[in-house]
Amino acid sequence: MSPLLTTLILLAAGAFFAWTMIRRLVPLIALRRVDRLDRPGERIEGLLRFGFGQRRMVDPEELRPGVMHVVIFAAFLVLALRTVTLFGMGFAAGFHLPLLAPESPFGRGYAFLKDVMVLAALAASVGFLWRRLVTKPDRVTLSWEGTLILGFIAGLMVTDMMFDGAGMIASAEPLSWWAPAGSLAAALYGALALSPGAVHVFGLAGFWLHLLIIVTFGNFLPYGKHFHIITALPNVYLRALPPGAAALRKLDLESESGTFGAQSVKDLSWKEGLDTYSCTECGRCQTHCPTYVTGKPLSHKEVNRAVKHHLIAKAPELTALARAADPAAREAAAAALPPITEVVPPATFWACTTCGWCETACPVFIENIPRLIDMRRQKVLVDADFPEEAARVFKNIETQGNPWGIGSNRRAEWCEDLAIPRASDGGDYEYLFFVGCAGAFDDRQKKVSRAIVQILRQAQVSFAILGEEETCNGEAARRLGNEYLYQQQAAANVEKLNGYGVKKVLVQCPHCLNTIKNELPQFDGRYEVVHHTELIAQLVAEGRLTPGRAEAIGSQPVTFHDPCYLARHNGVYDAPRQALESVGITVQEMPRNRRQGFCCGAGGGRMWLEEKLGTRVNQNRVDEAAATLGDSGGVVAVGCPFCMTMLRDGVNETGREEKLQVLDVAEIVAAGLVQLGSPATHEV
Ligand code: SF4
Numbered sequence: 001m002s003p004l005l006t007t008l009i010l011l012a013a014g015a016f017f018a019w020t021m022i023r024r025l026v027p028l029i030a031l032r033r034v035d036r037l038d039r040p041g042e043r044i045e046g047l048l049r050f051g052f053g054q055r056r057m058v059d060p061e062e063l064r065p066g067v068m069h070v071v072i073f074a075a076f077l078v079l080a081l082r083t084v085t086l087f088g089m090g091f092a093a094g095f096h097l098p099l100l101a102p103e104s105p106f107g108r109g110y111a112f113l114k115d116v117m118v119l120a121a122l123a124a125s126v127g128f129l130w131r132r133l134v135t136k137p138d139r140v141t142l143s144w145e146g147t148l149i150l151g152f153i154a155g156l157m158v159t160d161m162m163f164d165g166a167g168m169i170a171s172a173e174p175l176s177w178w179a180p181a182g183s184l185a186a187a188l189y190g191a192l193a194l195s196p197g198a199v200h201v202f203g204l205a206g207f208w209l210h211l212l213i214i215v216t217f218g219n220f221l222p223y224g225k226h227f228h229i230i231t232a233l234p235n236v237y238l239r240a241l242p243p244g245a246a247a248l249r250k251l252d253l254e255s256e257s258g259t260f261g262a263q264s265v266k267d268l269s270w271k272e273g274l275d276t277y278s279c280t281e282c283g284r285c286q287t288h289c290p291t292y293v294t295g296k297p298l299s300h301k302e303v304n305r306a307v308k309h310h311l312i313a314k315a316p317e318l319t320a321l322a323r324a325a326d327p328a329a330r331e332a333a334a335a336a337l338p339p340i341t342e343v344v345p346p347a348t349f350w351a352c353t354t355c356g357w358c359e360t361a362c363p364v365f366i367e368n369i370p371r372l373i374d375m376r377r378q379k380v381l382v383d384a385d386f387p388e389e390a391a392r393v394f395k396n397i398e399t400q401g402n403p404w405g406i407g408s409n410r411r412a413e414w415c416e417d418l419a420i421p422r423a424s425d426g427g428d429y430e431y432l433f434f435v436g437c438a439g440a441f442d443d444r445q446k447k448v449s450r451a452i453v454q455i456l457r458q459a460q461v462s463f464a465i466l467g468e469e470e471t472c473n474g475e476a477a478r479r480l481g482n483e484y485l486y487q488q489q490a491a492a493n494v495e496k497l498n499g500y501g502v503k504k505v506l507v508q509c510p511h512c513l514n515t516i517k518n519e520l521p522q523f524d525g526r527y528e529v530v531h532h533t534e535l536i537a538q539l540v541a542e543g544r545l546t547p548g549r550a551e552a553i554g555s556q557p558v559t560f561h562d563p564c565y566l567a568r569h570n571g572v573y574d575a576p577r578q579a580l581e582s583v584g585i586t587v588q589e590m591p592r593n594r595r596q597g598f599c600c601g602a603g604g605g606r607m608w609l610e611e612k613l614g615t616r617v618n619q620n621r622v623d624e625a626a627a628t629l630g631d632s633g634g635v636v637a638v639g640c641p642f643c644m645t646m647l648r649d650g651v652n653e654t655g656r657e658e659k660l661q662v663l664d665v666a667e668i669v670a671a672g673l674v675q676l677g678s679p680a681t682h683e684v
């Protein structure tokens with residue numbers, strides 16, 4: 001071996017790598033600051049589970065590529081010791097790490113494990129090459145870079161075998177249980193009847209090629225999508241912890257900076273920059289993305305790619321910004337950056353339904369929703385350039401406290417005949433029933449509100465409502481970018497709820513649930529918040545509610561559509577199904593269910609915007625429900641007013657009114673109560 005050559009390789013590779021990394025990382029310093037070093041225990045646990053444990057890779061939907069990726073990842077971990085050993089051998093032929101002497105039990109054990117991983121990684125890289133060159137799945141970005149990287153990986157494994165096989169022949173021990181890969185290479189040398197000299201040359205070539213591939217591979221990584229090999233583990237450690245995207249950051253509206261969202265790339269956080277470096281371009285985020293699937297110009301993967309290329313292209317400007325010593329220099333450097341809309345067009349960030357699929361699917365925890373909302377915030381709060389439908393919604397919430405603009409004095413009309421106590425009455429009650437705008441003003445959803453009241457009374461749950469004192473939670477305004485209006489609404493609701501000393505809040509809308517539970521703490525509003533399907537499941541489990549079979553449903557098959565803000569954003573999957581089981585219904589699952597549930601198209605304020613591009617999201621979902629329920633149709637159960645509207649529209653738009661019925665879980669359970677002779681405030 002050659003100490004001089006090894007030193008030269010290490011110095012040249014190390015210097016080039018350091019130069020590249022500085023150029024990649026310094027621009028991140030100019031981006032918005034965000035603290036990602038809190039809650040170290042949770043971060044380490046996640047790093048072990050999702051980083052080293054590759055939990056999101058092994059998805060039953062995509063088992064084979066996931067397992068192949070895990071194999072290659074594990075091989076890299078195991079081979080890290082081998083790499084150090086090989087560089088050490090470049091300085092001294094007999095070098096080995098402590099405890100790993102070749103003849104020792106640990107040394108033999110490690111050699112066996114290393115060889116098994118070499119063979120497994122070789123097979124996995126051939127499998128990936130097959131996928132990339134032959135089967136070509138839709139979600140994978142096909143590029144020469146991916147093929148080159150797989151060539152590097154396979155090359156590392158082959159050269160390792162070449163080196164070991166030659167060593168085994170030289171040691172007159174060509175077959176050993178502890179070196180299956182080396183034995184294979186030695187057997188191949190034997191089969192080819194190579195002379196000892198030729199075997200020696202192959203061994204040397206294997207050694208030096210291996211080292212050269214390692215340093216070339218390592219230096220190539222920051223220049224392409226395989227940068228994730230370096231950044232993915234830090235990115236998982238620095239991920240947004242719950243509630244994550246379920247709670248958007250609170251803007252400081254008093255700030256004198258004049259920046260209230262993302263005007264240019266500098267307004268993204270450094271973590272959002274690191275995210276883009278970490279994208280593997282695997283495309284998992286696209287498979288159930290409602291915008292991608294229905295042909296809108298938005299995919300998480302493509303946004304990452306665009307922002308990453310922009311960050312790299314604008315590295316000089318961002319570096320100047322990071323170095324700017326005074327406000328004037330900072331302003332001048334910031335002005336050199338183009339608006340973010342030149343990187344991510346408005347049609348892209350307005351398309352998102354904030355359904356959360358992409359973030360849930362991403363194996364390296366790349367965030368998407370907060371940065372898209374920040375782009376909307378800039379358009380709404382600074383540029384005053386947003387869809388006119390959104391303008392109407394803002395005005396209606398501002399003037400009447402609901403998106404429809406119906407008189408706020410009519411908020412309690414839905415329950416005029418039900419004699420429901422008000423919080424202002426001052427009596428004792430367990431739950432404050434936050435009815436929500438749809439539950440109070442939408443004729444279809446009013447029936448759900450009444451069904452919930454019937455259930456609460458049957459189970460003798462004490463509750464009260466705010467009545468005319470309730471106002472819109474502002475969720476749609478916040479996700480449409482109007483943080484100013486949202487903060488007004490949030491403050492008004494917190495003032496009321498805190499004023500009445502509310503501890504527990506019952507909601508029928510997952511958007512109310514998410515806002516009150518995850519976002520009102522930003523305004524000192526802290527409550528125990530429960531969705532009506534959760535409460536029904538709990539009441540049934542406690543024996544306080546014993547509905548009979550919902551005869552009105554009869555023998556119709558029933559499927560359940562998971563609302564994004566109940567399921568993915570808040571982890572409630574079982575309760576609605578348990579509630580349906582309580583009335584004798586066995587849910588027929590749609591192919592995209594639970595975590596993989598497909599959005600109805602209404603989230604992120606999209607409920608209020610026209611859907612002009614691609615095909616309709618709600619129709620896509622209704623098609624799936626219809627196929628699941630079969631030719632004679634059945635019931636699509638929901639647990640969200642927005643899903644109710646979107647799916648009913650989808651049923652009507654596709655001419656399935658005769659076959660498909662959209663009902664809330666509460667209505668179905670209440671129908672079971674009617675069978676038991678409970679006071680009928682609601683009928684299906
Ligand atoms: S954002 Fe995540 S899921 Fe999507 S392509 Fe990148 S790594 Fe894969």
Ligand code: SF4
Pocket residue numbers: 285288289290291292298299300351352353354355356357358359368369
């Ligand atoms: S949040 Fe949903 S709609 Fe938005 S990009 Fe992600 S998957 Fe698509």
